[in-house]
Amino acid sequence: MRVLVCLKQVWEPESLFDLQGAELRPRPPLRRKISSYDELALEEALRLKDRLPEARVTALSVGPATVVDALRRALGMGADQVVHILAPEQPPPRPSTLAAWIAAWAREQGFDLILAGVMSEDTMQGAVGPMLAAKLGMPAVTSVVRLEAGSGSLEVEREMEGGRRQRLAVQLPALVTIQSGPNQPRYPTLSNLLRAKKTTPFTLEATGLAAPIEREKVLAMAPPEKLRTGLVLEGDTAQKAERLLAILRERALL
């Protein structure tokens, strides 16, 4: 079984950002990581490999040179092979473009299973995975919390609103997007990391891959909307605590 995992590199969620025109700039320290759902998708792939030792896991990421760090971490966790589609960070490619680039490369590779995150942690579009599947003519099942592989087929459990779940049988090849559950991603091992350090990922230039024109355009960025007044408490810790207690008492909440 050949498994492809799509990894997106994101900024650390706690990074502070400045808005400059239509571009968002993170403030130092500049720290990036693998989007958490994608790390869970890689974990699922590695669990399949633990059970089916002949399975081979390829991790792929589209982005600037920095995504090599994400790919090295994937090797550290146990991926067999990594692929980098080199693309500029700005302006961020639309999901349909990302899906087209990945499809252009993956089409000839004969993957049995493709895993993606249910959404990217930062932009939460949930689009690249199912779009990639559609471009490759594969079925997709999203929001999967449990996955069991048989020969030529897959049994998955996907989550729905209100915590209800749906069990499905899926014919391979197929794409599955992974939602968080009790599984936590494994840590990279030292020996794998040493191996990863010496590995240069197989790199393709996005400019050489076919993609249709983008059908939507980002026109502007703006600070988030304030839905409530949001009184920001000032002072030191004790003063804030005192103020909060006073507010709760005033409102007869305490």
Place this chain on the structure above:
Amino acid sequence: MVVAEHAQGLLAPVTWELLACAGQVASDLDLEIAAVVLGQDAQPLAQEIARCSGVKTWAVEVEGLAHFHGEAQRLALAELLPRLEAQVVLGAHSTSGLDWAPALAVDLEAAYIPGVESVSLEAAGPTFWRSAHFGKVREKLSPVAWPLVLTVQPGAFEAAPPAEASQGEVEVVHLSAPPCRTKVLEVVEGAGTDAGLGRAQVVVAAGRGVGQVENLELLRRLAGLFSSAALAGSRPVCDLGWLGYSQQVGLTGATVTPRLYLACGISGARQHTVGMQGSGFIVAVNSDPQAAIFNLADVCVVEDLTVFLPALLEMAGG
């Protein structure tokens, strides 16, 4: 064209929000609104939409579609929508909508804008706002090609009020079972919601920022200050097993509306806030001054909760 969301024979509330969003877009583009309900037994639901909203509704009875099935829904819509010349297709940015909408956009060669939270009507046509970068910024998009597939963030639009106008027309369409490569075997009910959580006047909610399971004790003690309080959590906290899934608040968990919601170490992702945004008074404690949760809090405490909560408890004598 609004794609209704339903489960177990009932329309999901987000369906009315989709109609509200569609109303804004349609008035701007001078389009007619219609809705579509897919299912084995779609007619009663189509009747309900047509009666309450006044819009024309298609009851699409798909053979074998007893439960929601993303692949079947996508294939049925891909066959049907071009025939109906739908210019704009709206689904929910929910686990169901996300299962069919992106692939449908590829099938229809449509523009795709996911997670729409508001619409601005501008001279050049409607533009759509959505959250990006962990909710720390919003981006405004416009389609540059048609048709357009949108998914709408649940909880972002006020449900459209019942129409005073006359009942909408219902048209029934029968479709044979689409050729699917996935098959629904079973639907399993969820953990349900903790009864205490639904009743509590105060909800103290833990997020990943709690850091360690031991720190939950601080939140328990905080809850102990109030006479009717319950502990709840964001999804990661439930995934880690620190709290049960019956205590999860959000899109895939419970919706709560206590008098007071105390969010501790919660970033404020839409999937969480949709379950608590109706709370009477919201206090957020988070060490990140840009955390999205502060945009819907009444009181913002920018502090490390492991420092702030002990100080608060000591002062309150709890």
